[in-house]
Amino acid sequence: MNDLPPLLIALQSDHPSFPALEYGESLAKLLRTPVRLLCVRQRGSSSLLEEQAQRSALALKEVDVAVEIRWAEGDLVKAVLREINQMPEAMLVISDKYRPIWRRWVRFGRFRRLQASLSSPILRVRDACWPLHNIIVCSGGLPYTKPVERLATRMAKTAGARLTFLHVVEPVMLDYPLAKEIHSHWEHLLQTDTPQARHLKQALDFAEQNGVEARVVVRHGLILHEILDEIRSGGYDLVGMGSTYSSTSLSRLFRPDVTALVSAAVDCPLLTQRGSAENSG
Template identity: 35%
Template sequence: MKPDLLITTNGFQETWPAIEYGAWFAATLGKKITLLGVTENLNPAAIDDNHPLEDIFAQAVELFRKNGVEYTLIVENGNAEDVIPQKAREGEYIIVLGPLGRPQIRRFLKGRSIRYMMEEIDQPILYVPESRLPLKKILICIGGLGYEVTAEHIAMQMAMKSRAEVTLLHIVPPIDLDYPTARTVRENWQNLTATDTPVGRSLRQALEVAKGDGLTAFVKARQGNVVEEILAEIKDGNYDLLCMGSPYSTHALRQLYAPNVTAEIAEGTTCPILSARYKQG
């Protein structure tokens, strides 16, 4: 069963790029849309007032009809950080999110909502702070452990439909332990596809898939801090979409102390990000 889209909004105008991108995504890949509107802080005294959801729903319906996509509208009351993960668990979806417009003091005290969503939602997440369409350039981060496979698979479908150029990126981080595989990667970081290492094999396989689909594809490598180098590549390459695996692809203890790279990237760029946990099959 191919997943449909669950596009979410709390009426905040900055969620509109996610709706716009989701409509394009659904039309391009032939998916159905469920638009979830979350009514937050509903004041009984203002029951007859025009709610921001009404305007954004009206715009969305017009857009969905224009794109010829099948859609369903749902409205739930509550806190978006609670309602969205709960609704996501009720079906097989790709979740499309945008910034929820939280006050700066709340972001400082609790962190950004996207970080929490990545922890709570098992399904693929498409986070869209800015709609960069048409889709011409996709950046796929390859870590070498296979956690990016699900995100990579979705990205390749998007690339085929839009004929987007694909860049496969691996970051070689500072290495503290000197063991054979790490040494090979460090010494051959500019030609990783020629190495018999996990990342070398992952890059070759992804490159073969892309070229087998008739796509223009490249391999790039950078050295340094993973978050800083990915953000620098996004800026230098002017990409329209970033695709990454999720640290929650693994149940290893490492995710308890290692930084959530995907969340940190999402907080540092306006480029749309597709993140997905690895799943067998």
């Protein structure tokens, strides 16, 4: 039985090319999972999208991947939310390649709206970075990252890719014992008896059970800087991130959305999924 989610590939007719379609088609062939193409008509002709959607559907059917094409009008996010209501387990594949760069950094931009609205996985595509050889998951060492870690592990298993779990230890800002212990032993974090170490060991165990080659990389410094430095130096094809929207506490409103900031800064595909509220802290 395939335990990987079906794909909802969202496309806009006013784009000159369709990175989400190219990537989603390759991913569906790899994962052998059903596909729904959501084509949203914008101003101007939709003939290019119609042609490319039909071509992709034919290519998927030729390898026995179930596919359907749906058309919608107007706002892409609203159209996506309507479709997700019908297939809540689906992984959304979407591209912001042609959105102005400044919009990627807007606090209430499209990516953050989708993060806030969806509990299912979101795969944001700009550059294809295909095939999958090297996947990184940025783990906070806390349970809310578990869904994206598990999904990335299953994808790595199917692709035969290597998997890295990255944990960043920040400089100590608060005076409490756990933070001091992690900070003092960050170079040997897995040898400590801390929640973060236990979580990372569980992630490694799950990867091993699935036959995936996996490792943990621990860095020390400012979270965003260290994540971006590792991504840019590591040659990764896919980046997995947890979501601050996993948290229901008020503190979420006052801390930076690292996932959205990383998404704005890197062009390789980025996978994110919200954890359950009871695991968010």
